[in-house]
Amino acid sequence: MKISNKYFWLFLLISLIWIGKVNANPKNPNWPKLYTEELFHITEVMVTDVASPPVAARIYAYSNLASYLVIKETNQSFDHEDLLSETYLSDQNLEIPNPTLTSPEFAAIYAMLKVGEAIMPSGYLLKEKQEEWVEAALRAKIINKKSLQAHIDFATLVAKKVMEVAKKDGYLQLSTLTRYTPQKGEGFWYPTPPAYIAAVEPEWKTIKPFFIENLEAYKPAPMAPFDMTEGSSFHKQLMEVYTTTNELNDERKLIANFWDCNPFKVEFSGHMAIGVKKISPGGHWMGITGIAAQKANLSFAETSYIHALVGMTLHDAFISCWKAKYDTDRIRPETVINQKVDQRWRPLLQTPPFPEYTSGHSVISRASAVVLTGYFGDNFEFIDSSETYFGLPKRPFKSFLLASEEAAISRLYGGIHFRDAIEEGVKQGEKIGDMIWNKIQ
Numbered sequence: 001m002k003i004s005n006k007y008f009w010l011f012l013l014i015s016l017i018w019i020g021k022v023n024a025n026p027k028n029p030n031w032p033k034l035y036t037e038e039l040f041h042i043t044e045v046m047v048t049d050v051a052s053p054p055v056a057a058r059i060y061a062y063s064n065l066a067s068y069l070v071i072k073e074t075n076q077s078f079d080h081e082d083l084l085s086e087t088y089l090s091d092q093n094l095e096i097p098n099p100t101l102t103s104p105e106f107a108a109i110y111a112m113l114k115v116g117e118a119i120m121p122s123g124y125l126l127k128e129k130q131e132e133w134v135e136a137a138l139r140a141k142i143i144n145k146k147s148l149q150a151h152i153d154f155a156t157l158v159a160k161k162v163m164e165v166a167k168k169d170g171y172l173q174l175s176t177l178t179r180y181t182p183q184k185g186e187g188f189w190y191p192t193p194p195a196y197i198a199a200v201e202p203e204w205k206t207i208k209p210f211f212i213e214n215l216e217a218y219k220p221a222p223m224a225p226f227d228m229t230e231g232s233s234f235h236k237q238l239m240e241v242y243t244t245t246n247e248l249n250d251e252r253k254l255i256a257n258f259w260d261c262n263p264f265k266v267e268f269s270g271h272m273a274i275g276v277k278k279i280s281p282g283g284h285w286m287g288i289t290g291i292a293a294q295k296a297n298l299s300f301a302e303t304s305y306i307h308a309l310v311g312m313t314l315h316d317a318f319i320s321c322w323k324a325k326y327d328t329d330r331i332r333p334e335t336v337i338n339q340k341v342d343q344r345w346r347p348l349l350q351t352p353p354f355p356e357y358t359s360g361h362s363v364i365s366r367a368s369a370v371v372l373t374g375y376f377g378d379n380f381e382f383i384d385s386s387e388t389y390f391g392l393p394k395r396p397f398k399s400f401l402l403a404s405e406e407a408a409i410s411r412l413y414g415g416i417h418f419r420d421a422i423e424e425g426v427k428q429g430e431k432i433g434d435m436i437w438n439k440i441q
Contacts, residue, residue, distance in 0.1 A: 034109075036291075038133065039112065041113065041126060042116040045122050049120055049121050052201055053352075054204045056282050057280070057311070058166075059120060060282055060283075061210065062163075063112045063116045064304065066159050067108040067308065068305060069161070070107045070158050070304075071301050071304050072084075074099065074104040076300075078301055079302065080305065080375075083305065083309060086440055089165065089210065093161075094161055096161060101150070102143065103137070103151060105300045107151045107154050107155040110134075111156070113129055115166075134148065134152075168208075169208040171207060177206065180326070183329055188329050189329050189332065189356065193351075197266075200264070204323075205323035207319050209315065209320075210312040210316055211312065211436045212316045212432070218428055218431055218432055223328055226330075228340060233420070238333060239341075241347075241412065241415055242342070245347060245348055248348065254393075255409070257348075257392060260414065261279055261281040261283065279390065282364060285368040286307065287385075288384055292382055306375055309440070313371050313433065313436050314368060318360065321358055321359075321429075325357065330355050330356040330357040333356070347414055351415075356416075356421055357418070358422075359408065360425070362411065362426045363432070365429065366401075367432045368400070368404070369403060371437050374433075380400060382396070405426070408422050
C-alpha cells in the first residue's frame with residue numbers, strides 16, 4: 001500500500017515522539033521523567049472532575065500505592081523500610097503472588113493508571129492512556145508482546161487489591177452522613193462569593209489515615225476567638241489581611257497566584273459561570289516530587305517509593321487539617337471584611353469553599369516538605385515548574401522547607417487566611433511530617 005508523503009511524515013513524527021518519551025533505550029529509560037508524565041494523566045482527569053483538595057490527595061495516595069506495590073512484590077530494592085509496615089495497611093490482605101516479570105516498571109505504571117481509572121468519576125478517560133502506554137512500551141522494547149498479557153494481568157490484580165482497601169477507608173460512606181449546615185452567629189464560616197459553593201467535605205475527618213493513629217494528637221493550638229474589638233488578636237489579624245492585600249507588590253501577587261491551586265475557582269461572564277482549571281495543593285506537591293526525582297536521577301523503584309510516600313503523607317495531612325477546619329468552623333476574612341470593614345473589598349485569590357482554620361496549604365506543604373527533606377536531604381535546590389501547564393512561570397527554591405514557607409505565606413498575600421491559621425498550620429504539618437518520616441525510618 002502506497003503512503004502519501006504527508007501521512008508518512010506524520011507517522012514518523014508520532015513514532016519519534018513516543019520513542020523519545022521512553023528514551024528509546026529499554027535498558028535505561030528516563031524512568032523518573034516517564035513516571036511523572038504518566039502520573040500527570042491522572043492529574044488531568046482530577047482537574048476535569050474538579051476533585052477537591054482532600055479527594056485529590058486520596059487519589060494520589062492510592063494510585064501511587066499501586067505502583068509501589070508492584071515494585072515491592074517483584075522484589076525490587078529500596079533504600080528505605082517497607083512503607084506499609086507502619087500503616088494500617090499492614091493488617092490488610094495485600095499479599096500478592098510473586099510473579100516473574102521482565103518489566104516490573106511497565107506493570108507498575110499500568111497499575112497506577114488502572115487505579116486512577118477505578119477511583120475517579122471520569123477515570124474512563126485513562127483507558128486511552130493505558131493503550132498509549134502499551135504501544136509506547138512495545139515500540140521502545142520495554143516489554144514484548146509475548147509477556148504483555150502477563151504484565152497487564154498482574155498490574156490489574158494489584159490495582160484490584162488496592163481498590164478493595166480504598167473501598168474500606170470510609171469514602172463510600174460520606175454521602176450517608178449528616179449534611180453540613182452553616183452555623184448561625186458571628187465568627188462562623190459561611191459560603192463566599194462569587195459562586196457561594198456549599199462546604200466541601202465536612203466529614204472528611206471520618207476517612208481512614210495511613211499513618212496517623214490518633215487525630216487528636218495533631219490538633220492545632222486554639223485560634224484567636226472572634227472579637228472585633230480594636231486591639232484584639234482577631235481584629236489585628238483581620239486588618240493585616242485587609243492592609244496586606246491592598247498594598248501587594250508584583251512579587252507578592254506572583255507568589256499568591258503561583259500557590260493558588262484552587263480547583264473551585266469560578267469566573268463569570270454575564271450570566272455564565274466558567275470554571276477555571278487548576279491543580280490542587282496536593283497536585284502541586286506531587287509535581288515537586290517528580291521534579292526532585294528527575295533531578296536526583298532516581299531509580300524506578302525509588303521514584304515509585306517517594307511518590308507513594310508523599311501521596312500518603314498528603315492524604316493524612318488533609319484529614320488532620322479538615323478535622324481542624326470543621327471543628328473550628330471559622331469564618332473567612334472575605335466575609336468579615338465585607339460585613340465590618342469594606343463591602344467592596346475582594347481578596348486577590350478566590351476564597352475556597354470551606355472553613356478557614358487551619359490553612360490547608362500550610363499544613364500539607366509543610367508535611368510534604370519535611371518528608372521530602374528527609375528523603376533528599378537539606379538544601380535540595382530545585383526549579384518548580386508544576387504550574388507552567390496552567391500558564392504560570394517556573395520558580396526556583398533552595399529547599400523544600402523554603403518552598404513550604406512561601407506556600408504558607410501566599411495565603412495571607414491572597415487574602416484568604418488569617419496569620420494564626422497559617423502559622424499553626426505550618427506547625428501542624430511539621431508535626432505530621434516528622435511523625436511519618438520517623439515511623440518509616
